Amino acid sequence: MDSTQQLVDDMHRFINQFRKPIITSSGHIYASALPFMPDCTLYGFYNHETISSARCLIRQNLGWNPCLAVFQGHEGPVTSVAFSPDGTKIASGSNDTYGRIWDSNTGATVSWLEPHSSVCSVAFSPDGALIASASTDLSLRIWDAATGAPVVDWSDYSGTIHSLQFSPDGENIASGDMTGCVRIRNHANGEILQDLTSPKGAVWSIAYSPDGTILASGNGDASIILWDNSTYEILNVLKGHIGPVHSISYTLDGTQIVSGSSDSSIRIWDAATGDHQLTLEGHSKTVWSISISPDGTKITSASGDRTVGIWDTNTGGILSVLHGHSSSVRSVAFGPDGTKIASASDDGTVRVWDSTLTLLETLKPKKITVDSVRFSCGGSKLVSYATKLIPGGSIEAPLSVWDALTGQLITKYPRSSQVGTVTEDDAQKKIMVEDGWIVFGDPARKICYIPDNLRKWLTVSPSGDRVATVDFSNNVHLLDLSDVLSS
Numbered sequence: 001m002d003s004t005q006q007l008v009d010d011m012h013r014f015i016n017q018f019r020k021p022i023i024t025s026s027g028h029i030y031a032s033a034l035p036f037m038p039d040c041t042l043y044g045f046y047n048h049e050t051i052s053s054a055r056c057l058i059r060q061n062l063g064w065n066p067c068l069a070v071f072q073g074h075e076g077p078v079t080s081v082a083f084s085p086d087g088t089k090i091a092s093g094s095n096d097t098y099g100r101i102w103d104s105n106t107g108a109t110v111s112w113l114e115p116h117s118s119v120c121s122v123a124f125s126p127d128g129a130l131i132a133s134a135s136t137d138l139s140l141r142i143w144d145a146a147t148g149a150p151v152v153d154w155s156d157y158s159g160t161i162h163s164l165q166f167s168p169d170g171e172n173i174a175s176g177d178m179t180g181c182v183r184i185r186n187h188a189n190g191e192i193l194q195d196l197t198s199p200k201g202a203v204w205s206i207a208y209s210p211d212g213t214i215l216a217s218g219n220g221d222a223s224i225i226l227w228d229n230s231t232y233e234i235l236n237v238l239k240g241h242i243g244p245v246h247s248i249s250y251t252l253d254g255t256q257i258v259s260g261s262s263d264s265s266i267r268i269w270d271a272a273t274g275d276h277q278l279t280l281e282g283h284s285k286t287v288w289s290i291s292i293s294p295d296g297t298k299i300t301s302a303s304g305d306r307t308v309g310i311w312d313t314n315t316g317g318i319l320s321v322l323h324g325h326s327s328s329v330r331s332v333a334f335g336p337d338g339t340k341i342a343s344a345s346d347d348g349t350v351r352v353w354d355s356t357l358t359l360l361e362t363l364k365p366k367k368i369t370v371d372s373v374r375f376s377c378g379g380s381k382l383v384s385y386a387t388k389l390i391p392g393g394s395i396e397a398p399l400s401v402w403d404a405l406t407g408q409l410i411t412k413y414p415r416s417s418q419v420g421t422v423t424e425d426d427a428q429k430k431i432m433v434e435d436g437w438i439v440f441g442d443p444a445r446k447i448c449y450i451p452d453n454l455r456k457w458l459t460v461s462p463s464g465d466r467v468a469t470v471d472f473s474n475n476v477h478l479l480d481l482s483d484v485l486s487s
Helices: 004-025 028-036 043-048 482-486
Strands: 053-058 067-072 078-083 089-094 099-103 109-113 119-124 130-135 141-142 151-155 160-168 174-178 181-186 194-195 201-208 214-219 224-228 234-238 245-250 256-261 264-270 274-278 287-292 298-303 308-312 317-322 331-335 340-345 348-353 368-375 381-390 391-401 409-412 429-432 435-441 446-449 457-460 466-470 476-480
Touching: 004 028, 004 435, 004 446, 028 053, 028 234, 043 308, 078 340, 078 348, 078 446, 099 130, 130 160, 141 174, 141 331, 174 201, 174 214, 181 201, 201 340, 214 245, 214 298, 245 368, 264 298, 298 340, 368 457, 368 466, 381 466, 381 476, 391 476, 446 482
Parallel strands: 078 119, 078 331, 119 160, 160 201, 201 245, 245 287, 287 331
Antiparallel strands: 053 476, 067 348, 078 089, 089 099, 099 109, 119 130, 130 141, 141 151, 160 174, 174 181, 181 194, 201 214, 214 224, 224 234, 245 256, 256 264, 264 274, 287 298, 298 308, 298 331, 308 317, 331 340, 340 348, 368 381, 381 391, 391 409, 429 435, 435 446, 457 466, 466 476
């Protein structure tokens, strides 16, 4: 990539990452954006700008925030998300009874889908002209994707539908419900072609093979059933999960099936034989949703542990862990070119992520992770602390000590932890953190915005002119606010 293109890419990321503070005031380009800009082509142009600027004294592995955008508007948990085939739109469904269609680049609401009780699942037709949605009111509806206008409403289901998908040729739509019924119907005339009764109880997820010859269902008893889509006979039953299978998908070439379960694992299966190939472990809670990149090299997962994972399909290794949602992540979807991921969460938001950034973090527990930073009583030192796992429990141990005035590292792994702790004084009481903003005294005076990917832990010095944070990759950052406060 040439330097000009790199500069353009950096500028695009800069705007995406720091849009919130810059919209508040152009002065936050200096106070909130430049201090946290990674070492990149753009940073080389502007790192000398110091007019009323906050300064980052400790910059440990600062990188671009992989979160490109946060779509807000739903008034309840967002349960499902899907990209349109051309990647220009994102559909979402929520417990607030509404579906929404968003512009995937700007986050603007293109149209609303009229309420019909809590929406459990949404899906685009292969040509992108239609959107299907399923709800707890036992209905399945079809909508015009361009206008959001209703096309048809089928209310003849006997159980809540948690999963639906159009057939690859776009003619039919399949759904799975809590009564164990897998229904296949023609979406043009509404004719029910077949009701398949799962002998394994509730159906949580369904997926067509790319050629449309097989329909897979993920079931409440932890099994996956493969159905012949012509004879409707059971071809195979895949077993290995120990909890309900909440999500399944075929790779684009049809050779593999990927599944996610409440047992917190992801499994990869040989689609032809049903043999188990790999188990991807690391999430600490239910895997609610999985999606496979178009080229088949990556898997993304949504978990109750509030993270989005990106995995290597071939090795099963974790490539990135995406933090930002404040509650369980219910649904994920790769965009059609594989460079973006959309996620939906119980926190009421839809987020769009850059899937090309590799964040060097693992979901698996480490022996040592940075859990907090604290200033000494006088504020002259900054200490990072970790919870160290030991047989039978854990202990808190200091990791590193910095000079809080200069940001210089004093020592690592000190033998003594007697560095002191902070007691709240009058200066600290005036400092508040509200939705990422550092506020001093007057709540309307927003001093600095700390990006959400850096807010695993945040603390303020006794004097109020230093802010220390720990990011989700366990790096420590120290911000000097003295110039901003004096301006």
